[in-house]
Amino acid sequence: MPKLTIEPVTRIEGHAKITLIQDEHGEVSDAHFHVTQVRGFEKICEGRPFTEMPALMARICGICPVSHLIASAKACDALLAVRIPEAAEKLRRIMHLAQFVQSHALSFFHLSSPDLLLGMDADPAKRNILGVLAANPAMARDGIRLRKFGQEIIELLGGKRIHPGWIVPGGVSEPLTVERRDKILLDLPEAKEIAQRTLKWFKGTMEKYRPEIRTFANFPSLFMALANPQGALALYKGWMRFIDADGNIVADHIDGSDYMHYIGEAVQPDSYLKSTYFKPMGYPEGMYRVGPLARLNMCKHVGTPLADEEFAEYRELQRNTVWSSFYYHYARLIELLFAVERIELLLNDSEILSKHVRAFAGPNNFEGVGGAEAPRGTLLHHYKIDEDGLITSANLVIATGHNNMAINKGVLQVAKHFVKGTKIEEGMLNRVEAVVRAFDPCLSCSTHAAGQMALQIELVNRDGELIDRIRRN
Amino acid sequence: MSKVKLATVWLDGCSGCHMSLLDMDEQLIALAERIELVYGPLVDFKEFPEWVDVTLVEGAVSSEEDLKKIRTIRAHTKVLVSMGDCAVTGNVPSMRELFPLKDVLHRVYDENATLDQQVPQLEVPKLERHVRPVHEVVTVDVFLPGCPPPAQQIVQVVTELLEGRVPELAEARFGA
Numbered sequence: 001m002p003k004l005t006i007e008p009v010t011r012i013e014g015h016a017k018i019t020l021i022q023d024e025h026g027e028v029s030d031a032h033f034h035v036t037q038v039r040g041f042e043k044i045c046e047g048r049p050f051t052e053m054p055a056l057m058a059r060i061c062g063i064c065p066v067s068h069l070i071a072s073a074k075a076c077d078a079l080l081a082v083r084i085p086e087a088a089e090k091l092r093r094i095m096h097l098a099q100f101v102q103s104h105a106l107s108f109f110h111l112s113s114p115d116l117l118l119g120m121d122a123d124p125a126k127r128n129i130l131g132v133l134a135a136n137p138a139m140a141r142d143g144i145r146l147r148k149f150g151q152e153i154i155e156l157l158g159g160k161r162i163h164p165g166w167i168v169p170g171g172v173s174e175p176l177t178v179e180r181r182d183k184i185l186l187d188l189p190e191a192k193e194i195a196q197r198t199l200k201w202f203k204g205t206m207e208k209y210r211p212e213i214r215t216f217a218n219f220p221s222l223f224m225a226l227a228n229p230q231g232a233l234a235l236y237k238g239w240m241r242f243i244d245a246d247g248n249i250v251a252d253h254i255d256g257s258d259y260m261h262y263i264g265e266a267v268q269p270d271s272y273l274k275s276t277y278f279k280p281m282g283y284p285e286g287m288y289r290v291g292p293l294a295r296l297n298m299c300k301h302v303g304t305p306l307a308d309e310e311f312a313e314y315r316e317l318q319r320n321t322v323w324s325s326f327y328y329h330y331a332r333l334i335e336l337l338f339a340v341e342r343i344e345l346l347l348n349d350s351e352i353l354s355k356h357v358r359a360f361a362g363p364n365n366f367e368g369v370g371g372a373e374a375p376r377g378t379l380l381h382h383y384k385i386d387e388d389g390l391i392t393s394a395n396l397v398i399a400t401g402h403n404n405m406a407i408n409k410g411v412l413q414v415a416k417h418f419v420k421g422t423k424i425e426e427g428m429l430n431r432v433e434a435v436v437r438a439f440d441p442c443l444s445c446s447t448h449a450a451g452q453m454a455l456q457i458e459l460v461n462r463d464g465e466l467i468d469r470i471r472r473n
Numbered sequence: 474m475s476k477v478k479l480a481t482v483w484l485d486g487c488s489g490c491h492m493s494l495l496d497m498d499e500q501l502i503a504l505a506e507r508i509e510l511v512y513g514p515l516v517d518f519k520e521f522p523e524w525v526d527v528t529l530v531e532g533a534v535s536s537e538e539d540l541k542k543i544r545t546i547r548a549h550t551k552v553l554v555s556m557g558d559c560a561v562t563g564n565v566p567s568m569r570e571l572f573p574l575k576d577v578l579h580r581v582y583d584e585n586a587t588l589d590q591q592v593p594q595l596e597v598p599k600l601e602r603h604v605r606p607v608h609e610v611v612t613v614d615v616f617l618p619g620c621p622p623p624a625q626q627i628v629q630v631v632t633e634l635l636e637g638r639v640p641e642l643a644e645a646r647f648g649a
Contacts (some may be wrong), residue, residue, distance in 0.1 A: 019596065034596045037485060037536060040577035042585055044568040059565045062489020062621065110495065110515065124517040130505050141502070148498045161496050162489045162621050264587035270595040274586060283588050395585045430517075 016441075018411055018432060019270075019458045022467060026421045028459075031412035033404070033436070035273035042394045050079055050363065050385050051169055053394075057381065058163045060396075063106065063442055066099035066154065067374035069167040070236070071381040074370025076169030078257075079385060081364035087354035088171030093236045094346050095157050095167065096372065097339040100235065101191065102150030103375040104292075104336045107440040108198070109143025112329060115434050116205060120212070121427040139201070142194045146336075149191040153343065156180040171358035181347050188344050192306070195337040199310055202333055209326060215417040216435045217325030217410025220245030222278055222288035223297045224402065226373050227252070231300035233307075233338060235373040241298060242278055242288060247320035251280070256371040259380055263397060275404040276397060287409070290377025290402040291439065292331035297321040302334065304341035310334045325410055328438045332375075363389040374399045376442050400441040410435045419459070477635055480525045481513035482546060484539045485566040485604065486532030489621040490557035491515075494529070496624035504628075507635055521545055527634050529556045529627075533566040534605045538598035547611035552634055554615040556627070558647055560607045561618045567604040574602060615640060618647045 021030040041060055045053060057072040058065035070092060077084055084092075114127040117136055126134070133140035151161045157176065158164025166173050206213070222245070226238030240254035240262070254262055264279040264286070278286030288294075296302075302311045311334055317327065346352060363385055371380040377399030384392045400407075414435045418428040459467040483491060491514060495501070511522045521542075528550040534540055547553060558564040569577050578600075583590045607613055617630055617640075626645060633640035 017596070032596075036538065036597050038578075038581065038600070039485065039535070039566050040569045040572075040581055043572055043577040043580040044565075046572070056565070059487050059489070059620070062487040062492045065487075065489065106492075106495070114517075128510065128516040130510055130516075133502060133505055137502075141499070144498055144501060147495065151496055161624075162492055265585065266588040267582050267586045267591050267593065268589070269591055269593055270597065272593055272597050274582070277588075279587070393580070393584070 016436070017458070019460060020411075020415050020419060022459060022461050024461075028412065028415040028419050031408060031415055032268075032270055033273075033408045033411055034271045036271075038272040042396055045383075045391045045394050048391055050076055050383060050389050050391055053381075053383065053391070054167055054169070055163070055165050057396075061442055062162050064099060064103050064374050064376070065163050066095055066167070067372060067379050068381070069164070070096055070372045071370045071374075071379045073167045073169055074372065075368040075381040075383050076370070077359075078368030078370060079363050079365050079383065079389075080169055080359070080361040082170055082359040082361050084171040084359050085354070085356045087175070087351045088357040088359075089236075090346050090349055090352055091157065091172050091176060091357060092167055094343055094352075095154055095164075096236055097343050097346075098150045098153035098157075100150070100339040100375050101336060101343075102147045102154070104332045104339075105143055105147035105150060107375070107437075108329060108332060108336075109140070109147070111440075112434070112437050113139065113143065115430065115437070116202070116209075116329070120430050120434060124426065124430070127430070139198075142198060146191055146194045146198075149187055149340075152187070153184050156184060168358065170360055173358065175355045175357045176353055178353060181352065185344070185347055188340065188347075191340045192337070192344075195333065195340050196306065199333045199337065202330060203313075206330070211417070212431065212434070213324050213326045215414050216438055217406055217413060218323050219409065219413065220323060221406055222250065222281075222286065223294035223321065224278070224288045224290050225295040225298040225378060226371070227298055230303070232303035233295055233299045233301075233335070235295075237372075240371075240378065243298060243321070245321060245323070247297065251278075256380060257367075257369040259369065259371075259382070259397065263402075265397070265401070271404075273404055274401055275408075276401045277405065284405055287405040288402060289325075289406045290399055291328060291375075292335050293322060293325060293328045294377065295373065296331045296334065302338050304338050304345070306341055307334055307338035310337060325406070325435065325438045328440065332440070374442075376400055376440050377402050398442075400439070403439050403441065407436060407439050407441060410439070476507060476509040478511045478522065478524070478526045479508045479631070480511050480521065480528040480546070480550070481515070482528060482530045482532075482542070483514050484530060484532030484543065484560070484607075485535035486557060486559040487565070488514075488531070490529075490531035490560075490627075493557075493619075493621035493624050494627050497628050498624075500628055504631065508631075521549055523549060525550045527552045527554065527631070529554045529631075530560050530607055531556050533559045533563045534601070534607060534610050535566050536598040536600050540601065540610060543607060543611055552614045553607075553611070554617060554630060554634075555607045555613045556617050557622055558618055558620045561616050562647070563604050563606045564620065570604060574600060616645075617642060618645050620648050 158166030226234040
């Protein structure tokens, strides 16, 4: 029986393959997304001092190390039972936002813009960031510059761009200097212009992507994200909230430390990535989505002037909540603009240069949970320690795990639409990959493993026989 | 002049070395004139090419798939660069060696799961008992340590190799 393989899935942040199952009429009836590596951070931290956790956990992911630094440091703040200085919280927020800029820029420009600029059916040899550079140098340069803006802020604050050790239990290790603040402020207008210019371009191209908008994981689901009292976009701080497909609140005011009552983690025999589900509804009914789409479905306004204007227009797409995962790209760009604006506001805060940036204490609690929104969705770190402050166990709930079921369902939806018969066309192959890219899954994070960015798609019939396997060369 | 064929590979690491590669920022534009990116996470080629001039390898060798992949890569690469501490020493991925592998998997898929607890075994590559640095498995030509190596050092290695010289890495260091 037929089996089709796309290997590897490229331009995604991790290592995966996909199996498509066909029925007797040649229609795709099922799809499985397999993630193929695991490192075991939840175990390897055991016996180590909790103070090591932020620096160690950052190594889960080189794309969003700052998210792990923040969730980890917040879990450690809970172990210390301290309230960190206000300036420290604001400085952490700046680095966190800078990471949204660099990570969203990477997702949009380096990984997905080849599909959007050159087209889903473009020559695969050209369908990459160097191809974008050749076809539209200004756009590639915008992507490089915007990512650089975010990475430079991380370096100016934390001493290095990737895995900075600056976010620590109790706050941050060094205050911000005037010179560094002014350097960021100098570069900020260009970043803002690029974010606006890119949004304008993206909105102009959307019309071309009607079939993709209709079929890219476009279905009702629950959504989960952090919420705050202002009803604004909550990235650093907030409580967890679940809404249904019509925007009604189904669970609210969930403190990070109560996550285990609302979030279950199911294991599939064929993937190293677990699937989280909304526990009160069970598995698989409790499927929900996280990340930019969920966050913009959750908030009433974003919270900065330019991003709010864009948000008002965005919300016209669909009543109550936006369903198509193609719009993850759109939501991501609005968040990007918000992040640049918010960085500017924080840098101009009178307290931002304060020298008081760290609270000191020994371990006062034996258990702590820390959470924040990572670029791809809500991230939780949960640690337990003994009397000496050594880790006895850890659980990490990661953004891409939340989206796992929706990614599976999205792949099935795209495959049903584009895969016909026993032959897999190049354009179909890339669309299956592109729906995965829309979620911007971080598979290094999600299995606390990083692998080659491999996606293999196999088309098999009901008896498990290989029907087709496509390779691009 | 034909362009130098460059591949990048991501084994068991965190992608930080690849991000550091992108941290060369605008220098990427000039580099694009001289290289052809023929395989890796950033491009859409699905098979490792017949012949590659330089391959940058991020990550340790942790699974059966990593092992198979690195052997194929070595056989089709002229200059193989171990990029970053995971490739050079095993680094963070090798920390799991402090525990029996079954305990690591038990934590993730039994203790920290609420439904259908089991160790995934279908369609996923089996993990190797030992996590090894790249040079323990195949011959490595250039070592570039760092977690991750700074972008400038990656640029330096690539440009020196483009000029046909062996890079001297006086500034290189582990960790940090």
